[in-house]
Structure formats: structure tokens, C-alpha cells
Amino acid sequence: MTTYQWRKSSYSADAGNCVNVAAADGVIAMRESDEPEAILTTTPAALRAFIRGTKAGRLDHLAATRRQ
Structure with a gap:
């Protein structure tokens, strides 16, 4: 089992709802501080592509709100 060195954004201050990020063995791991046992992992390349796509508005x- 991998032991992660979790980091949170300095913008989070003492807020309880934060996203924690860690890197180990070529994997990026993310979790919510209020549910630390649920860990999402991805590769650095996939995370970069996701961030670029989000910034470009592709998501x-x-x-969008669905209208009925």
C-alpha cells in the first residue's frame, strides 16, 4: 500500500472542505478532506489534459442546466 504525503492548497486556510493532492510512484492521488478514505488516482498527463480542457471550456x- 502506498503512503501518500498529502498537501492542501494554501488558499484553503483552516477550511474543513479541501481537496488534498499527493504524488507517488508516477501517480497523482486526490481526495476530499471530509472523506479521506475515498481516493481518486490518475496520471500526471491525464490530469494536465483535464485541467487544460476545463480551462478551455470543453467541459x-x-x-449547463438542462431545460425540460
Whole structure:
């Protein structure tokens, strides 16, 4: 089992709801501070692609309100 060195954003201050990030063995791990046992892992390349796509607005349609 991998032991992660978790980090949180300095913008989080003492807020309880934070996303923690760790890197180990070529994997990026992420978790929510209020549910630390649920860990999502990805590769650095996949995370970069996700961030670029999000910044470029390619995922905006996922957050759009559906009209009935």
C-alpha cells in the first residue's frame, strides 16, 4: 500500500472542505478532506489534459442546466 504525503492548497486556510493532492510512484492521488478514505488516482498527463480542457471550456456543457 502506498503512503501518500498529502498537501492542501494554501488558499484553503483552516477550511474543513479541501481537496488534498499527493504524488507517488508516477501517480497523482486526490481526495476530499471530509472523506479521506475515498481516493481518486490518475496520471500526471491525464490530469494536465483535464485541467487544460476545463480551462478551455470543453467541459462547460456538463455543468449547463438542462431545460425540460
